[in-house]
Amino acid sequence: MASKRMRYSLGVTLLFSLTVLAQQPQTVLQGIYTEDQAKRGQAIYKEQCATCHGDALGGRIGPPLTGQDFIGNWNKQPLSELVSKIRNTMPQDGPGKLSGQQAADVVAYLIQAAKFPAGRSELSADEAALKQIIWPAATAAQTRPSPSASQAPSFPPTGNLAQVMRGILFPSSNIIFTAQTHDPGAPPKQSTTPGAAAEEGFNWIVWGGNLYSGWELVDYAAVALAESAPLMLTPGRRCENGKPVPVDQPDWIKFTQELAEAGRAAYKASQTRSQEAVSEVSNQVADACLNCHQAYRDKGGRGLNALDPSNKANRCTK
Numbered sequence: 001m002a003s004k005r006m007r008y009s010l011g012v013t014l015l016f017s018l019t020v021l022a023q024q025p026q027t028v029l030q031g032i033y034t035e036d037q038a039k040r041g042q043a044i045y046k047e048q049c050a051t052c053h054g055d056a057l058g059g060r061i062g063p064p065l066t067g068q069d070f071i072g073n074w075n076k077q078p079l080s081e082l083v084s085k086i087r088n089t090m091p092q093d094g095p096g097k098l099s100g101q102q103a104a105d106v107v108a109y110l111i112q113a114a115k116f117p118a119g120r121s122e123l124s125a126d127e128a129a130l131k132q133i134i135w136p137a138a139t140a141a142q143t144r145p146s147p148s149a150s151q152a153p154s155f156p157p158t159g160n161l162a163q164v165m166r167g168i169l170f171p172s173s174n175i176i177f178t179a180q181t182h183d184p185g186a187p188p189k190q191s192t193t194p195g196a197a198a199e200e201g202f203n204w205i206v207w208g209g210n211l212y213s214g215w216e217l218v219d220y221a222a223v224a225l226a227e228s229a230p231l232m233l234t235p236g237r238r239c240e241n242g243k244p245v246p247v248d249q250p251d252w253i254k255f256t257q258e259l260a261e262a263g264r265a266a267y268k269a270s271q272t273r274s275q276e277a278v279s280e281v282s283n284q285v286a287d288a289c290l291n292c293h294q295a296y297r298d299k300g301g302r303g304l305n306a307l308d309p310s311n312k313a314n315r316c317t318k
């Protein structure tokens with residue numbers, strides 16, 4: 001009886017302390033990997049990564065995986081992000097080959113190369129545990145210097161707002177919306193008739209349709225959305241009806257920020273290589289478009305038909 005009770009309470013204590021451990025944030029300064037693990041990681045790196053990232057991590061066709069720029073890119077998020085970036089998208093020419101453990105081993109090697117100390121327990125491949133590991137505040141302060149305003153060239157608008165929408169936002173968001181019903185990870189269909197895509201109308205697939213993988217296309221579409229948000233604020237741009245783009249209106253600026261956030265969220269979701277995650281985030285993208293359109297594009301007239309000419313005259317006004 002007594003021994004049973006003891007085991008029971010030991011179990012409870014163990015469980016309790018494990019939970020506490022799991023919830024305690026750690027930093028990469030606290031010996032989060034072992035020397036042996038880093039050695040294993042180095043061996044994987046040499047074999048599968050060095051051709052693109054350089055023998056000494058200095059970069060070649062891929063970016064350096066050491067140094068200030070690299071750390072500055074990853075130190076604002078938990079270590080889980082770096083591990084899943086590697087696991088889901090690397091090696092770039094054949095992603096998905098590394099196990100979770102191997103990805104953690106490579107990260108142990110990268111952490112060692114960045115001169116953070118080794119410790120007594122290995123870096124775990126467990127997502128929840130990795131989420132608890134952050135970078136110390138000192139590394140988070142590193143930001144890249146931006147060129148001074150006087151040197152920056154100016155880029156006057158080339159198109160009106162509708163053209164920017166149709167040329168950049170429309171095709172990019174369509175790729176993301178398509179991920180709701182089509183798996184970006186599915187192997188590309190081999191067309192038996194060359195130029196078959198052309199029969200379906202004029203589109204960019206005719207040249208370059210197979211150049212990038214489905215998941216890469218989703219990545220790039222998300223980047224395009226996020227990066228195009230500042231174009232909503234280019235001074236001097238006009239709408240199709242000649243009215244100036246309302247770049248000074250606080251709600252316009254807010255809608256622009258929502259677009260940038262939605263693009264960044266879509267990129268993050270795409271990097272997880274989960275169709276479900278992208279489907280989910282596509283709602284945020286749709287909302288970002290809709291919120292601004294309700295205020296500035298779909299201006300009454302007959303219903304919400306955006307192509308109704310009676311709407312177009314009032315676009316871009318309050």
Ligand code: HEC
Nearest residue numbers: 048049052061062063070073085086089090091092093106
């Ligand atoms: C065929 C070339 C190639 C191979 C092989 C390759 N990478 Fe990459 N890697 C790239 C390119 C190009 C990028 C930049 C584009 C991107 O971020 O997806 C990149 C980006 C990265 C990044 C993000 C770096 C940053 O600062 O944002 C990490 C981390 C990374 N690779 C790790 C690895 C690891 C680990 C391996 C081996 C398992 C590996 N890569 C193999 C080409 C490669």
Ligand code: HEC
Nearest residue numbers: 161162165169170173239240255256259289292296297315
């Ligand atoms: C900050 C406000 C804003 C955001 C955000 C925004 N739009 Fe627009 N959009 C407009 C306005 C205003 C117009 C009308 C432009 C004009 O008439 O020159 C427009 C026009 C369009 C058109 C052209 C419609 C036509 O008449 O042919 C498309 C397509 C479009 N937007 C797609 C999108 C998509 C997709 C998104 C989200 C990824 C988006 N927009 C986000 C404000 C916005």
